[in-house]
Amino acid sequence: MIAAPVFWPRPSRLLEPLEVPAGKMADGLASLGLQTVGALLEHLPRDSREARTIATLAIGEQATVAVQVRSIRARPVRRRGMRPLVEASVYDATGTMRAMFFNQPWLVKRYPPGSELLLHGKAEARGGFRVTHHAPGSGSPAAAGAAPDAPERGSSEASGAAADGGEGEAARVAHYPATEGVSSTQILTLVRGARPALPDVSDALPARTRAAERLPDRASSLSAMHFPGSADDSEIARARLAFEELLLAQLLLLRRRARRRARADAPALDERPSLSERWLEHGLPFALTGDQRRAIAEIAADLQAPHAMQRLLMGEVGSGKTVVALYAMLRAVEHGRQAALMAPTETLAEQHFATVQSLIGAEPVSAALLTGSTRASRRREVVGRLASGELSLVVGTHALIEPDVRFRSLAVAIVDEQHRFGVRQRAALDEKGPPHTLHMTATPIPRTLALAGYGDLDTSALHELPRGRQPVRTGIVVGESARGRAYDELREELAKGRQAYVVCPLIDEDAPSRAHPSGRRQAGPGVDDGAHGAPSARAATAELERLRAGELAGYELSLLHGSMRPPAKQEAMARFASGRAHVLVSTTVIEVGIDVPNATVMLIENAERFGISQLHQLRGRVGRGEHGGRCLLMGASASSQRLRALAEHSDGFRLAEIDLELRKEGELVGTRQSGINQFKVAVMPEDASLLERARAHAQSIMAADPELEAPEHALLRDELERLYGREAIAPLRA
Numbered sequence: 001m002i003a004a005p006v007f008w009p010r011p012s013r014l015l016e017p018l019e020v021p022a023g024k025m026a027d028g029l030a031s032l033g034l035q036t037v038g039a040l041l042e043h044l045p046r047d048s049r050e051a052r053t054i055a056t057l058a059i060g061e062q063a064t065v066a067v068q069v070r071s072i073r074a075r076p077v078r079r080r081g082m083r084p085l086v087e088a089s090v091y092d093a094t095g096t097m098r099a100m101f102f103n104q105p106w107l108v109k110r111y112p113p114g115s116e117l118l119l120h121g122k123a124e125a126r127g128g129f130r131v132t133h134h135a136p137g138s139g140s141p142a143a144a145g146a147a148p149d150a151p152e153r154g155s156s157e158a159s160g161a162a163a164d165g166g167e168g169e170a171a172r173v174a175h176y177p178a179t180e181g182v183s184s185t186q187i188l189t190l191v192r193g194a195r196p197a198l199p200d201v202s203d204a205l206p207a208r209t210r211a212a213e214r215l216p217d218r219a220s221s222l223s224a225m226h227f228p229g230s231a232d233d234s235e236i237a238r239a240r241l242a243f244e245e246l247l248l249a250q251l252l253l254l255r256r257r258a259r260r261r262a263r264a265d266a267p268a269l270d271e272r273p274s275l276s277e278r279w280l281e282h283g284l285p286f287a288l289t290g291d292q293r294r295a296i297a298e299i300a301a302d303l304q305a306p307h308a309m310q311r312l313l314m315g316e317v318g319s320g321k322t323v324v325a326l327y328a329m330l331r332a333v334e335h336g337r338q339a340a341l342m343a344p345t346e347t348l349a350e351q352h353f354a355t356v357q358s359l360i361g362a363e364p365v366s367a368a369l370l371t372g373s374t375r376a377s378r379r380r381e382v383v384g385r386l387a388s389g390e391l392s393l394v395v396g397t398h399a400l401i402e403p404d405v406r407f408r409s410l411a412v413a414i415v416d417e418q419h420r421f422g423v424r425q426r427a428a429l430d431e432k433g434p435p436h437t438l439h440m441t442a443t444p445i446p447r448t449l450a451l452a453g454y455g456d457l458d459t460s461a462l463h464e465l466p467r468g469r470q471p472v473r474t475g476i477v478v479g480e481s482a483r484g485r486a487y488d489e490l491r492e493e494l495a496k497g498r499q500a501y502v503v504c505p506l507i508d509e510d511a512p513s514r515a516h517p518s519g520r521r522q523a524g525p526g527v528d529d530g531a532h533g534a535p536s537a538r539a540a541t542a543e544l545e546r547l548r549a550g551e552l553a554g555y556e557l558s559l560l561h562g563s564m565r566p567p568a569k570q571e572a573m574a575r576f577a578s579g580r581a582h583v584l585v586s587t588t589v590i591e592v593g594i595d596v597p598n599a600t601v602m603l604i605e606n607a608e609r610f611g612i613s614q615l616h617q618l619r620g621r622v623g624r625g626e627h628g629g630r631c632l633l634m635g636a637s638a639s640s641q642r643l644r645a646l647a648e649h650s651d652g653f654r655l656a657e658i659d660l661e662l663r664k665e666g667e668l669v670g671t672r673q674s675g676i677n678q679f680k681v682a683v684m685p686e687d688a689s690l691l692e693r694a695r696a697h698a699q700s701i702m703a704a705d706p707e708l709e710a711p712e713h714a715l716l717r718d719e720l721e722r723l724y725g726r727e728a729i730a731p732l733r734a
């Protein structure tokens with residue numbers, strides 16, 4: 001025992017600067033933020049690949065091999081302008097090849113026969129291998145204290161390679177995010193030099209958490225990432241680092257929420273309800289759904305407290321969010337205070353205003369609309385009445401947060417589709433109060449993802465559709481005869497006086513729709529859309545002409561897409577909304593801002609090109625009135641799991657979960673929700689279950705030691721501060 005070597009970590013070693021001569025490489029490292037030993041060890045490889053053996057290399061292939069030098073020499077340069085060449089005969093257990101290094105004559109001395117090397121490059125004919133990146137392998141005479149090579153000229157490629165081991169079996173090779181002036185291989189060489197400092201890395205995770213989750217310690221995880229042994233080990237190490245990252249992020253969010261709750265910064269709306277209750281009981285033309293009642297109760301409880309509510313109300317289009325929002329606003333009004341609803345577009349603001357007006361009914365509540373196109377005189381009047389307090393309720397766009405818009409007493413703010421507003425805009429709104437805030441979104445988010453993106457908000461969800469609304473009957477249409485029947489169905493609806501949408505993925509035959517951010521295919525391999533490339537995908541403009549002359553001859557058709565000028569768009573929408581056009585042929589621009597209750601059918605071309613949530617949003621446009629809705633997904637394959645999910649399920653939350661599952665299986669690469677991929681190591685949605693566990697641990701840590709004062713939380717606290725700054729560790733009660 002006594003003779004056993006004792007290791008005292010010396011974290012200060014991590015703060016030592018990296019020793020690199022000034023120049024391009026030092027600049028490159030600085031731009032990656034790699035100036036200390038500690039930062040270097042935190043710079044994780046992007047991935048690791050198995051090193052190849054010489055015998056398995058195919059001509060033309062890019063690969064990394066672990067080899068030993070048999071002989072090495074500089075080839076005379078015969079012509080001016082030819083690049084100096086070093087040629088080495090190298091071998092591994094499977095064979096020999098001729099490695100060529102350009103422009104680095106000094107390598108002859110650096111890599112004498114017997115050196116172990118990692119080479120990354122391209123296999124060429126006749127046993128040649130053109131090296132783009134190289135590093136000494138472990139155990140090589142060249143490895144000891146080797147300064148990395150000067151950047152190779154002519155190799156702008158940002159990946160290099162190196163591996164550990166070299167016992168003849170395939171080694172794994174770490175690939176680092178690199179940049180100009182410093183290649184992945186060079187980073188690896190530096191990491192090797194810094195390896196002795198790894199044991200100085202401290203572990204922020206409390207021992208109890210680590211034991212409960214059976215996680216390796218931080219130093220060995222970093223080691224396994226930099227010097228991968230097996231794919232399994234790397235994944236265990238990655239998961240550990242991801243867990244820590246998620247735990248810290250959740251602690252930050254939970255602490256933010258706790259701090260907000262400890263602050264008395266908003267008026268407590270705690271007087272007995274009068275107006276709001278009367279309105280709920282008698283003013284509504286319908287009975288609330290259970291979800292609506294639950295959300296209202298949650299909001300009422302939030303508003304009673306003297307700190308600002310921060311709640312997210314999720315519910316898809318038509319689920320009845322506005323009623324819930326209006327309840328919150330009326331709570332403000334009956335306290336003699338004001339409320340505002342802010343929407344991201346004028347169309348949405350106008351719709352909200354119309355809904356609010358009709359829902360208020362006979363209640364004596366003064367309300368106004370304020371948008372960018374409100375006339376100057378009207379605007380002056382509204383702004384004046386907001387400042388005086390005469391106006392209780394205002395609905396609008398960004399126009400509401402302009403500096404000269406002042407509220408006498410803003411108590412409740414509703415922000416619709418909050419992700420479409422910037423941080424600055426939300427802060428500007430806060431300055432007008434800071435009010436109790438209800439964020440609304442029509443995109444159902446699986447619970448886990450909501451935790452990552454909005455973990456500091458409380459959430460309410462509306463799952464049920466209001467009574468009387470039937471789910472949109474959804475079918476998959478494959479093949480010509482089914483297509484024919486789909487048009488029959490569509491014409492039947494038109495004959496009954498109903499209207500229809502035809503949605504296409506593209507605007508023109510050759511240009512991806514601008515309205516659809518990923519005109520690229522969202523489907524991965526395994527989802528055959530039968531349309532390889534754009535030409536066979538339906539384009540709105542051409543489809544309009546085709547239908548006009550064919551299946552829908554005799555009906556009025558209107559065209560709508562994202563690159564039309566605003567007046568033309570408005571005209572198209574107005575024609576459809578008024579019933580002058582029977583069919584609206586469009587790209588996905590109709591996702592937002594259209595509400596035509598008389599539209600009952602939607603036909604979606606190349607449905608497999610869209611994501612689940614997008615298709616679900618789209619079909620939410622039909623069946624909004626008293627007539628049921630029908631959605632026909634024109635697909636190349638009836639077995640697409642995504643299309644089948646849509647045909648089977650109508651609950652957007654359930655579909656979001658399925659979407660998550662399918663993405664995990666890699667079927668879909670589609671766009672990712674904003675705000676959930678801000679992590680360095682963790683990847684959403686794949687790490688959703690890690691996130692759940694991190695959340696649970698963060699909660700129990702917060703319950704036991706909210707200020708993180710216990711000794712076992714000291715490092716966690718330091719790490720929070722290091723990552724997120726002082727705000728993260730400020731006391732919860734100021």
Ligand code: ADP
Nearest residue numbers: 286287288289317318319320321322323466467
């Ligand atoms: P969202 O904003 O979630 O898209 P809205 O609040 O605009 O949905 O509601 C959609 C329509 O459903 C509105 O016309 C609204 O009056 C109506 N509605 C809301 N709640 C109910 C309910 N419980 N029963 C019947 N109709 C409802």
Ligand code: MG
Nearest residue numbers: 317318321322
């Ligand atoms: Mg709405």
